[in-house]
Every structure is written in structure tokens, then in C-alpha cells.
Amino acid sequence: xxxxxxxxxxxxxxxxxxxxxxxxxxxxxxxxxxxxxxxxxxxxxxxxxxxxxxxxxxxxxxxxxxxxxxxxxxxxxxxxxxxxxxxxxxxxxxxxxxxxxxxxxxxxxxxxxxxxxxxxxxxxxxxxxxxxxxxxxxxxxxxxxxxxxxxxxxxxxxxxxxxxxxxxxxxxxxxxxxxxxxxxxxxxxxxxxxxxxxxxxxxxxxxxxxxxxxxxxxxxxxxxxxxxxxxxxxxxxxxxxxxxxxxxxxxxxxxxxxxxxxxxxxxxxxxxxxxxxxxxxxxxxxxxxxxxxxxxxxxxxxxxxxxxxxxxxxxxxxxxxxxxxxxxxxxxxx
Amino acid sequence: xxxxxxxxxxxxxxxxxxxxxxxxxxxxxxxxxxxxxxxxxxxxxxxxxxxxxxxxxxxxxxxxxxxxxxxxxxxxxxxxxxxxxxxxxxxxxxxxxxxxxxxxxxxxxxxxxxxxxxxxxxxxxxxxxxxxxxxxxxxxxxxxxxxxxxxxxxxxxxxxxxxxxxxxxxxxxxxxxxxxxxxxxxxxxxxxxxxxxxxxxxxxxxxxxxxxxxxxxxxxxxxxxxxxxxxxxxxxxxxxxxxxxxxxxxxxxxxxxxxxxxxxxxxxxxxxxxxxxxxxxxxxxxxxxxxxxxxxxxxxxxxxxxxxxxxxxxxxxxxxxxxxxxxxxxxxxxxxxxxxxxxxxxxxxxxxxxxxxxxxxxxxxxxxxxxxxxxxxxxxxxxxxxxxxxxxxxxxxxxxxxxxxxxxxxxxxxxxxxxxxxxxxxxxxxxxxxxxxxxxxxxxxxxxxxxxxxxxxxxxxxxxxxxxxxxxxxxxxxxxxxxxxxxxxxxxxxxxxxxxxxxxxxxxxxxxxxxxxxxxxxxxxxxxxxxxxxxxxxxxxxxxxx
Numbered sequence: 060x061x062x063x064x065x066x067x068x069x070x071x072x073x074x075x076x077x078x079x080x081x082x083x084x085x086x087x088x089x090x091x092x093x094x095x096x097x098x099x100x101x102x103x104x105x106x107x108x109x110x111x112x113x114x115x116x117x118x119x120x121x122x123x124x125x126x127x128x129x130x131x132x133x134x135x136x137x138x139x140x141x142x143x144x145x146x147x148x149x150x151x152x153x154x155x156x157x158x159x160x161x162x163x164x165x166x167x168x169x170x171x172x173x174x175x176x177x178x179x180x181x182x183x184x185x186x187x188x189x190x191x192x193x194x195x196x197x198x199x200x201x202x203x204x205x206x207x208x209x210x211x212x213x214x215x216x217x218x219x220x221x222x223x224x225x226x227x228x229x230x231x232x233x234x235x236x237x238x239x240x241x242x243x244x245x246x247x248x249x250x251x252x253x254x255x256x257x258x259x260x261x262x263x264x265x266x267x268x269x270x271x272x273x274x275x276x277x278x279x280x281x282x283x284x285x286x287x288x289x290x291x292x293x294x295x296x297x298x299x300x301x302x303x304x305x306x307x308x309x310x311x312x313x314x315x316x317x318x319x320x321x322x323x324x325x326x327x328x329x330x331x332x333x334x335x336x337x338x339x340x341x342x343x344x345x346x347x348x349x350x351x352x353x354x355x356x357x358x359x360x361x362x363x364x365x366x367x368x369x370x371x372x373x374x375x376x377x378x379x380x381x382x383x384x385x386x387x388x389x390x391x392x393x
Numbered sequence: 394x395x396x397x398x399x400x401x402x403x404x405x406x407x408x409x410x411x412x413x414x415x416x417x418x419x420x421x422x423x424x425x426x427x428x429x430x431x432x433x434x435x436x437x438x439x440x441x442x443x444x445x446x447x448x449x450x451x452x453x454x455x456x457x458x459x460x461x462x463x464x465x466x467x468x469x470x471x472x473x474x475x476x477x478x479x480x481x482x483x484x485x486x487x488x489x490x491x492x493x494x495x496x497x498x499x500x501x502x503x504x505x506x507x508x509x510x511x512x513x514x515x516x517x518x519x520x521x522x523x524x525x526x527x528x529x530x531x532x533x534x535x536x537x538x539x540x541x542x543x544x545x546x547x548x549x550x551x552x553x554x555x556x557x558x559x560x561x562x563x564x565x566x567x568x569x570x571x572x573x574x575x576x577x578x579x580x581x582x583x584x585x586x587x588x589x590x591x592x593x594x595x596x597x598x599x600x601x602x603x604x605x606x607x608x609x610x611x612x613x614x615x616x617x618x619x620x621x622x623x624x625x626x627x628x629x630x631x632x633x634x635x636x637x638x639x640x641x642x643x644x645x646x647x648x649x650x651x652x653x654x655x656x657x658x659x660x661x662x663x664x665x666x667x668x669x670x671x672x673x674x675x676x677x678x679x680x681x682x683x684x685x686x687x688x689x690x691x692x693x694x695x696x697x698x699x700x701x702x703x704x705x706x707x708x709x710x711x712x713x714x715x716x717x718x719x720x721x722x723x724x725x726x727x728x729x730x731x732x733x734x735x736x737x738x739x740x741x742x743x744x745x746x747x748x749x750x751x752x753x754x755x756x757x758x759x760x761x762x763x764x765x766x767x768x769x770x771x772x773x774x775x776x777x778x779x780x781x782x783x784x785x786x787x788x789x790x791x792x793x794x795x796x797x798x799x800x801x802x803x804x805x806x807x808x809x810x811x812x813x814x815x816x817x818x819x820x821x822x823x824x825x826x827x828x829x830x831x832x833x834x835x836x837x838x839x840x841x842x843x844x845x846x847x848x849x850x851x852x853x854x855x856x857x858x859x860x861x862x863x864x865x866x867x868x869x870x871x872x873x874x875x876x877x878x879x880x881x882x883x884x885x886x887x888x889x890x891x892x893x894x895x896x897x898x899x900x901x902x903x904x905x906x907x908x909x910x911x912x913x914x915x916x917x918x919x920x921x922x923x924x925x926x927x928x929x930x931x932x933x934x935x936x937x938x939x
Contacts, residue, residue, distance in 0.1 A: 254770050280645060281695035319770050322752035323745055324736060353640045353704065353729070357737035358900035359820065364827040366742050373830065375400075381830040382837040391890040 086113060086121045091147065094131055100144030168195060168203050176213050176227050183216055183226030256303060257316050262325055264297060265289060265349035288329065288346040291317065317347055326350060363390045397826040399423065402479035404832050406456070409482060414439055415447040419456065419474050427460065427473035448472060453511035455622070480909075481625055483828070483902050488628045492553070499536060499544040502526065504553075504623060512557060512620040515545065551661070552627045557620040632906055637704070637726050640733070644703050645696075648688065652696055653708070655680045656721060673715030705729025727911045728813065734904055735816050739788065746771050747779035751788065751811060759792060759808035780809060787819030788812070814915065821908045828901055835894050842887055849884050852876055 093109055094101050110118060122145065125131045134144040171193055176184055190200055204227065207213045215225045265287075272287035295313045298304070320326045329346045359365045363386035364373075373379045381387060407416050421437050422428060430448070434441045451457040451474075458473050485508050493501035502522045507513060513521075519541055526536045548554050634657045642650030659672050659680060678693055688696070697717065701708050707726035711718045740748045750769050754760055757768075765780060766773045783789045790812040795805040839846065855872050876884070 251770075251772055278692065279695060280649065280692075280699040284699055315770070318768075319749055322749040322756075322769070324748065324752065351644055352733070352737075353644055354733040354737055355643070356741065357734040358897070358904045359734065359738050359824055359827065360741035361900060362827060362831065362897040364830050365738065365823075370823070370826075373826075375833070381834040384830075384834070387830075387834055391893060392886060393890065 083117065083121055083124075086110065086117060087125055090118075090121055090125060090145070091130060094145060094147035098147060100134060100146040102142055102144055104142070106145070168193070168199065169207055172200070172203050173207060173212060176207075177229055179226075179228060181228065181232050183228035185224060185226050189227070253304070254316065254319075257298070257308075257313075258320060260298060260301065260303060261294060261313070261316055262320055262349070264294065265320075265326055265347060269349040284348070288348045291345045291347065294347070314345065317345075320347075324350075324352065363387055395822050395825075397822055397829060398476060398480065401483075401825045401829040401832075402476050404829055405482040406479055408832075410447075410450065412447075414443050415451055418444055418447050419451060419479075422457065422472060422474035423476065427471040429469045429471055433472070450511075454478075455511065480825075484625070484628070484632075484906060486899060487632060487902055487906075488623065488625070491628055491631055492548075496544050496548060498526070498531070499541050500548060503541070503545060503548060507554070507621065507623050512622045514620055518621070519545070549621075553624055554621050555624040557622060629906060629910060632903070633723070633727070633910055636730055636903065636907060637707075637721075640704050640730060641700065645699055648686070649696055649700055651684070651686055652677065652681065652688075652693070652700065655684060656708070656719065660721065671711050671718040671720050674717035674719070675715045677719075705732070724914050727907065727914055730907055731817055731911045732813070734907065735788070735813075735820060738820060739783070743779055743782060746775060747783060750776065750779055751783065754789065754809060755811040759810045761806055761808055765809070784809065788816040790815060814912075817908050817911055821905065821912070824901055824905050824908065828898060828905070831894050831898050831901075835891065838887065838890065842883070845880060845883060845887070848880070849876065 089110065090101075090106065093106070097105070106118060106122075113121075122131070122133075125145075126133055130147070132146045134146055135142075172189060175189055175192060178184075186200070186204070189195075189204075190197070193200070195203070204213070208215065211230050213227050214230050215227055218224045218226060268289050269287045272283050275286065276282040291310055291314050294317070295308060295310050298313060299307050317326065317328070321328055326347050327350050329348075331344050331346060357365075363384070364370060367373070367384075367386055369379055373381065373384070387393075403416055403420060406419055407413075410416070417437060417439065418433065421433065425432075425436075430445070433448075434444055437444060448457060452459060452472070455478050456475060458475050459470050460473065461470060488508065489501055489505050492504040496503075499522065502525055503518060506518055506521050506525075519538060522541050523536075523538055526541075545554075549556075634654075637657070638650045638654050641653045655677060656672055659676055674693070674697065677697075678688075678690060681688055681693065694717075697710075697719065701710055701719070705725045705728060707722050707729060709720050709722060711720050736748055736751070739751055746769070749771070750765055753765070753769055760768070762777065762780065766776045769776055771779075780789065784791060788811070789809045792808040792810055793800060793805050794808060795801070797804045852872060852875055856869055859869055859872065
């Protein structure tokens with residue numbers, strides 16, 4: 060990454076007299092032209108070869124001026140050890156106001172941090188990651204972030220999964236669904252009520268379909284079964300028409316709701332490789348159907364002992380025994 | 394065997410044999426393992442005669458098993474207590490009810506007599522049942538000795554009864570005959586004199602009691618050495634079939650239940666605990682039409698289609714001979730039914746959210762706490778609570794996967810997994826404890842209201858005798874008024890309470906039976922356990938012991 064090394068230049072007035080026809084401004088613009096030609100960076104060697112008539116000191120001072128003017132970046136080469144690259148800086152990104160605050164050192168850091176945040180896109184970057192990448196200390200980093208935030212360049216977004224974790228991203232970006240949680244989270248809170256309502260609605264729709272199929276085919280079990288299936292796309296349409304949700308739900312969302320219904324044991328799922336007349340269906344379709352329970356209730360839970368909260372403490376001769384159990388008393392009307 | 398198993402078994406034995414000696418002997422044998430008679434007499438504080446008598450009774454019921462001591466070449470007999478058999482006492486009522494449904498009143502009495510006496514000869518059995526029928530006021534022409542014998546024959550041919558022979562070389566140890574299809578069971582034919590004796594007795598009973606009884610020596614009946622006992626496995630298979638039919642009826646409809654019933658009946662010819670024989674479509678169609686159910690062939694095909702995709706896929710289509718051959722896989726059927734019981738248990742005890750988590754884990758294999766919270770769409774705190782309570786109850790098991798070499802908690806993954814075998818074990822234990830709780834409460838209430846119950850019984854007896862003597866209503870009313878209205882109310886409440894307890898117990902035996910059958914059928918596929926360490930050594934010891 061860019062780290063400014065101020066190369067010490069010995070003030071050699073003697074050499075400057077020799078090359079009096081040398082124009083530093085020209086040199087700088089030449090260097091800039093060269094950098095524009097190589098957008099990936101210009102090594103020291105290339106510079107040396109291009110400007111043979113220029114001494115090292117002149118080149119170095121020109122480069123330093125360009126660096127301080129923020130026209131180019133100083134980078135360390137990863138391909139060759141120990142060499143430096145000079146890269147043209149894209150001036151359209153840098154907003155001019157960052158230069159004026161706090162002096163040169165903070166600008167650089169702010170710029171660096173800003174660059175990192177920008178690269179992380181919609182996912183945002185965690186503070187600790189910024190710290191490892193820039194190797195800045197905590198306090199300085201905090202100051203930088205605060206100043207950037209006050210300038211409305213970046214913002215902090217709280218993650219819904221870990222409430223203490225904050226990620227930073229550019230001000231204009233909308234956070235990625237994985238941070239806000241997607242459809243089921245609003246204001247960083249899980250909307251259990253919403254999920255429950257959707258759950259019940261889907262179950263009800265499938266139950267109605269089952270009853271209709273029983274009515275239509277009382278004698279044919281196979282047709283009864285096949286006609287009680289509904290596909291996930293149909294369900295999405297119906298739910299969106301009903302307008303329970305403020306946002307329109309996708310097939311994915313409804314499938315996750317239906318998955319919870321399967322785990323509840325109320326519906327079952329089949330996948331068919333059907334191509335229907337609806338052209339925007341894929342090759343696979345998921346069908347769902349309401350089912351009845353195999354067992355209404357197990358005999359284990361038909362007596363109070365099955366759901367007794369202190370079952371493990373109940374002994375023959377203890378405080379809690381069957382002989383004086385209040386739950387049994389209530390059950391037997393004593 | 395857990396504490397609850399043992400506690401329940403002894404409570405049941407105490408009920409069946411009210412004197413305390415059997416219970417003491419049995420509990421001593423249970424603690425110490427197989428022992429010869431001398432050792433028992435030395436340690437237990439009862440007279441040798443009493444001990445011998447109780448051992449004999451318990452051995453008749455197969456609660457104590459006799460084996461010969463093979464180590465020290467002596468002729469000593471070792472007596473071992475069988476806990477499993479003691480727990481079968483729970484299912485007596487259901488077996489009797491089965492017999493009643495299938496074979497009528499005769500069958501019920503035969504099974505009842507056998508259950509109460511352990512093993513009996515056919516001749517004694519027939520006499521006893523006949524006498525009971527007559528006393529109960531049944532018509533002797535309908536329930537004649539011949540008809541009882543016919544019922545007995547059908548019970549034997551359906552394998553509900555087993556024959557026991559005594560090996561001449563080892564007179565102490567009875568051997569049960571395993572009836573194979575080639576060795577058709579031989580009902581011992583009673584000798585002609587025996588038969589005459591029985592018939593003459595019958596005629597005597599139906600006529601007026603004779604003033605003078607002629608002394609006739611009791612003849613031999615020809616089946617001195619052949620004993621019969623109840624075949625529990627067969628009854629259990631029948632009860633399991635009932636459960637399966639019930640499941641199909643509630644999932645699809647009653648026709649499907651009937652079809653499954655015929656399939657299971659056709660498969661009874663060769664009972665096998667794991668799978669039935671293959672049954673072809675044509676056989677099913679023939680039997681269905683013979684049973685009176687009007688189903689066309691196409692409808693039957695459709696039903697078979699739907700049936701094969703339900704209840705954990707336990708009915709499978711094997712091939713196409715005879716328009717389709719089907720088999721019932723009992724392992725799958727039992728695991729499907731036990732899963733339903735466990736799910737209902739979790740739903741009622743912890744809530745439907747916990748059930749959701751359980752089913753999700755079953756489908757996905759293993760999940761970490763975080764993944765569970767995300768996928769189940771439940772509050773994180775609630776999800777944690779459910780997972781941990783299910784874990785404590787034994788339904789889930791925890792697996793640790795460490796990133797580093799040491800199991801540092803911050804660097805290990807903790808996965809939860811569904812363990813059906815352990816879940817069934819814990820549910821079974823729960824049911825046994827519930828059963829013993831209910832029995833205890835029943836006993837306690839009886840003791841507490843003993844005076845009231847005695848009073849009520851006396852009043853009933855007086856009323857009954859008055860009614861027989863055709864007394865007038867006023868006298869009867871007077872007797873009834875001995876019980877004050879408050880007492881009458883109390884008695885009514887008490888009766889209702891007892892009925893409730895008994896009903897709960899009866900329904901609980903259904904679950905217990907299913908769970909036990911599941912465990913026995915899946916013992917071969919119990920989850921692999923570590924082979925080293927203290928726990929494995931203990932497990933090995935238990936294996937050799939049981």
C-alpha cells in the first residue's frame with residue numbers, strides 16, 4: 060500500500076546550475092504523461108530510462124512534488140522486491156475537501172481508509188479489518204473514521220446477527236441483505252409475528268386445497284392426492300395478492316416459510332421436473348400438500364406426568380411424590 | 394435396566410402375587426444374578442418351604458428361568474430372574490382383549506386362565522374354562538366343551554399358544570417348542586375315558602345337583618406331559634399391526650386401513666419380525682372382495698399407489714409378479730410410528746417450535762447452534778432454550794469438532810444431532826416411571842378411602858342378595874340409604890378417578906409396547922459407541938450379564 064517515504068535529497072546546488080535549461084515543471088508533466096501511459100504503475104527503472112538527461116535528484120524532487128500534490132501514488136512493487144512504483148492517481152474519486160483538514164498525515168490516512176471502505180462495496184468492512192490492513196493505531200483510526208463520518212462520506216451499519224459489530228461502507232450504498240437480514244428483519248429485529256402470520260396463511264391455503272380435493276374426488280385416492288398439491292409459485296402469487304406483507308415476497312422467501320411448515324409436520328413436499336404452460340418456470344417445481352398427523356397425540360402426554368415440569372424430581376419418598384402431586388390432584392378432581 | 398424398570402417390575406409382581414415372599418425372592422435374584430437353590434435359602438430370611446413354593450410359582454409363569462449349571466458338571470439348577478418377562482405383565486389386559494375380539498368369550502377365558510396360571514395342560518384348561526362359563530350363566534349348549542376345544546385349536550394354529558415339552562434327560566428344564574410350518578402342531582387327543590368323564594360331568598352340572606356323588610377315580614386324559622403357555626410375541630405382533638392400521642386410517646382413509654389389514658392378515662401365515670413375505674396384488678384383491686369391501690381393481694391399484702408412499706414408506710413394491718408384489722417392512726413401520734410418538738411428546742412438552750427444530754435437525758444431519766437459529770425462523774434465545782432442554786432429555790446428542798488439537802471451547806464447533814435410539818430409550822424410561830406413578834397413586838387412593846370402599850362393597854353385596862330373594866323396593870331403598878349422599882358423591886368421584894387412572898395406564902401400555910418393539914428390532918443397528926475407556930468396559934459387562 061502507499062506509504063509515503065520522504066526521500067532525503069541533498070541540496071546540491073552545483074548540479075542544478077549545470078542543468079539550468081532543465082525545467083522542473085516540464086519534468087513533472089512528462090512524468091505524469093508517462094504514468095498515464097502505464098496505468099498500472101511506472102517503475103523507477105522506466106523513469107530512469109525515459110529521462111536520461113535528468114539527474115536523480117531532479118527526478119526525485121519532481122516525484123516528491125507530484126506526491127505531495129496527490130497527483131501520483133507511491134507503491135511498493137510486489138513482483139520485484141525493493142522497487143517502487145509510481146501510479147497515476149485517479150483524481151475524480153478524491154474529493155478536494157479532504158486535503159484541508161488536519162494536516163498532511165491525516166489526509167493520507169483518511170484517503171487510505173476511504174479507499175478500503177470503498178473497495179468493500181455493499182458488504183462493508185469491519186473496523187478490525189481496516190486496522191489490520193492499514194496498521195494504524197486504534198485512536199488514530201477512530202479519529203479518521205469519525206472525521207469521515209462527519210463529512211458524510213462513510214456510514215456505520217449495525218449487523219443484525221452480531222449486534223456489537225459495526226461495518227463501515229460508503230454513504231450512498233444500500234447495505235447487503237446478509238447484514239440487514241433480508242425480508243424477515245426490520246430495524247435489526249427478527250419479525251417473529253410476521254413470520255408466524257405467513258406461516259398460518261400458507262397452512263390455511265394448503266388445508267383449503269386439501270379439503271377441496273377431498274370434496275371433488277371422494278372415491279379416488281390417487282386423484283385426491285395429486286389435486287391437493289400446490290406449487291410454490293402459485294402460493295407466492297396468492298400470498299402477494301392477499302397483501303399481508305408490505306414488500307412483495309419472492310419464491311425463495313415463501314419456500315423458507317414452507318420449509319418451517321414441513322418441520323412442523325403439517326405439510327409434505329415433492330419435487331417434480333415439470334414444464335408447465337407458465338413460461339417463467341424453471342425445470343424443477345416444488346409442490347406442497349397438507350397432510351394429517353399420523354398420531355393425534357401420544358398416550359405419554361395424555362396424563363399429567365407427560366408434561367410435568369418437575370418430573371425428574373418426583374420420587375417415591377420425596378417432597379414431590381405421586382401421592383400428593385398437585386397436578387394429579389387437579390387431573391382427578393380431588 | 395434402569396431404576397424405573399426395576400421399580401415397576403416389582404410393583405407388578407407385588408400386584409400379581411400379593412404375598413411378599415415372591416417379591417423378596419425375585420428382588421434378591423435380580424440383585425445377585427443366577428443362583429442355585431441352596432444359596433437363596435441361606436441368604437433370604439424365609440423358610441425353605443416358602444421359598445421353594447414361590448420359586449415354583451414364579452417358574453410356572455416364566456418369571457424365573459431355570460438353567461443347568463454347565464460350569465461345574467453338577468446337576469445343580471440355577472434360577473435367574475427375568476426382568477423383561479416381568480414387564481410383560483403390563484400387557485396382560487390387552488392380550489385378553491385381543492383374544493376376546495378375535496375368538497369370542499371362549500378365547501378370552503382360555504387366555505385369561507393361562508395368563509393367571511402360567512402353564513397348564515389342555516385338559517385342566519378345558520375343565521376350568523367350562524366351569525367358569527357355566528358359573529357366569531352362559532348357555533351350555535352354545536359354549537359346550539366341544540366349542541371350547543375348537544377355540545383352543547384355532548388359538549394354537551394361529552400361534553397364539555405355544556407348546557412346552559419336558560425333556561426326559563433334563564427333567565427340571567422345560568423346553569418351548571418352536572412351531573414351524575412343517576411340524577404342524579398336534580393337539581393331543583384326549584383318551585376316550587377322559588372324554589366320557591368330562592361329558593358326564595357336563596351332564597351332571599346341567600341337571601340338578603345330585604344328592605349323592607358316585608366316587609369315580611379321575612381318569613388319565615392322555616396329555617400328562619404336554620403343557621401350553623401364551624405366546625407373547627405373537628400377541629405383540631398383532632397389537633403392532635393394529636397400530637399400523639390405525640396410522641394408515643388416519644393418514645389416508647378407512648379403506649386404506651382395511652387394505653393394510655388384509656395384507657397383514659395374509660402375511661400372518663409365516664410370521665417374521667422384520668419383514669413379511671411378498672404378497673401379490675391378486676391375493677389382496679381376492680381377499681378384499683371376500684371380506685366384503687367393494688373395491689374395483691383400478692381403485693385398489695390407486696390405493697396401493699397411495700399407500701406405498703406413506704408412513705415412512707413401510708409398504709414397498711417389490712416386483713410385478715401377479716400384477717404387483719408388495720411387502721411390509723416392519724423396521725420402517727416401527728420407526729415411523731415411534732417417530733410420531735416422539736414428535737407428539739416434544740410438541741406437547743416443549744411446544745411446536747421445539748418440534749420444528751427437532752425435525753430440521755433430523756433432516757439436515759447435524760447443525761450448530763447458530764445455524765439452527767437462522768434456519769428455524771425462531772427467536773435466538775428461545776431456540777437456545779429448546780435445544781438445550783431437548784438435549785437434557787436425551788433426544789439430541791452433542792458432537793464436538795475441534796479446530797485445534799486441544800478442545801478449547803472458543804475453537805471448537807459444537808454440533809447437535811438427532812439420536813432416535815437414545816430418544817426412544819429416554820421416552821421409554823419416562824413411560825415406565827409414569828406407569829409406576831399412576832400405580833402408586835391408585836394404591837394410595839385405595840388405601841386412603843379404604844373404609845368408604847369397604848362400606849360401598851358391603852352395601853352392594855346386601856342389595857345383590859336382596860334382589861335375588863326378590864325383596865321389595867322399600868327394603869332395597871333402606872339399604873341404599875346407609876350411604877349418605879355425601880358419601881355417594883365421594884364414591885362417584887373416586888370411581889371416576891380410578892377409571893381415569895386405569896384408562897391412562899391402558900393407553901400408556903400401547904406406547905410402551907411400540908417403543909419396546911422398536912428397541913428390540915433395532916438392537917442390531919444401535920449407534921456405534923466408543924470401544925475404549927471405562928464406559929465401554931461397563932457396556933461390555935452389561936452385555937455379558939443380560
